[in-house]
Amino acid sequence: MIRDVTIGKDDVRKVVVGEKQVLTLIAGPCAIESEEHSLKMAGAILEITDKLGIQYVFKSCYNKDCRSSIKSFHGIGLERGLEILQKVRSTYHIPVTSDVSNIEWMQDTARVVDLIQIPAYLSRQTHLLVAAGETGVPVHIKKGQYMSPWNMKNAAIKVESTGNQQIILTDRGTFLGYNMLVTDFRCFRIMRETGYPVCYDATHSIQMPGSLGTSSGGQREFIPALTRAAVGARVNALFMEVHDNPEKALCDATTQLSLKYLEPILLQAKAVYDLVQQWPDIEIT
DSSP: OOOOEEEOOTTSOOEEESTTSOOEEEEEOSBOOOHHHHHHHHHHHHHHHHHHTOEEEEEOBSOOOOOSSTTSOOOSOHHHHHHHHHHHHHHHOOOEEEEOOOGGGHHHHHTTOSEEEEOGGGTTOHHHHHHHHHTOSOEEEEOOTTSOGGGHHHHHHHHHTTTOOOEEEEEOOEEOSSSOEEOOTHHHHHHHTTTSOEEEETTTTTEETTTTSSSOEEOGGGHHHHHHHHHHTTOSEEEEEEESSGGGOSSOTTTSEEHHHHHHHHHHHHHHHHHHHTSOOOOOO
């Protein structure tokens, strides 16, 4: 049985991620670039998700710590970033989320966001996971590209140790040698055995980490098919980084999905999701 996770505090829309719930999208630009751009993207994505009957959480990060190069854009900063996320919340009354890669930022972030996101490369960091759990805010843990899906149970237990059982587990691809990620669709069934909802990160899964030397490449052409397949494998939510002009994005320019493709991809994903919801899960022993 998959536990429901409720995202949204105060007067924002409540998003419930779970087995019998409406499909959820966690999406937005990789990094917060400006207040104007964040509001523009949140409004555009919300219009699409409302049209399709999909729940929506706005995602964008104030600090991108895991960059290939010291010269890469690392973010707008904690204080200004949280101000912008709060502006998105109050303007559209939707939940928001951001990566937290430093324990010192946890409490300030938790006062604003409705979902704390643990980056994949930090998904084994005990003190970070415990600090996230202690906020009482739902925690979204991305599976490290180097981790097996069954080891994600240990990450969840670290958050659970604080009494916080509002947890979402996400697969964002697994290393296949150097500079290449693949999606192992067995991950979703295995991670579901924790009892927590599972999510698929469709845009990071097509990343080619560090393949361009000082930045990462990507293969965006595979996003539609992989998204349909993940929904068919019974994920409860989708994660996508979306930008109106990916080539000009300040980070992850090769992997962010162009806004113009979001609606047709979600239209197909929701059709598959709604169909799968009608079918019983087949248990083979």
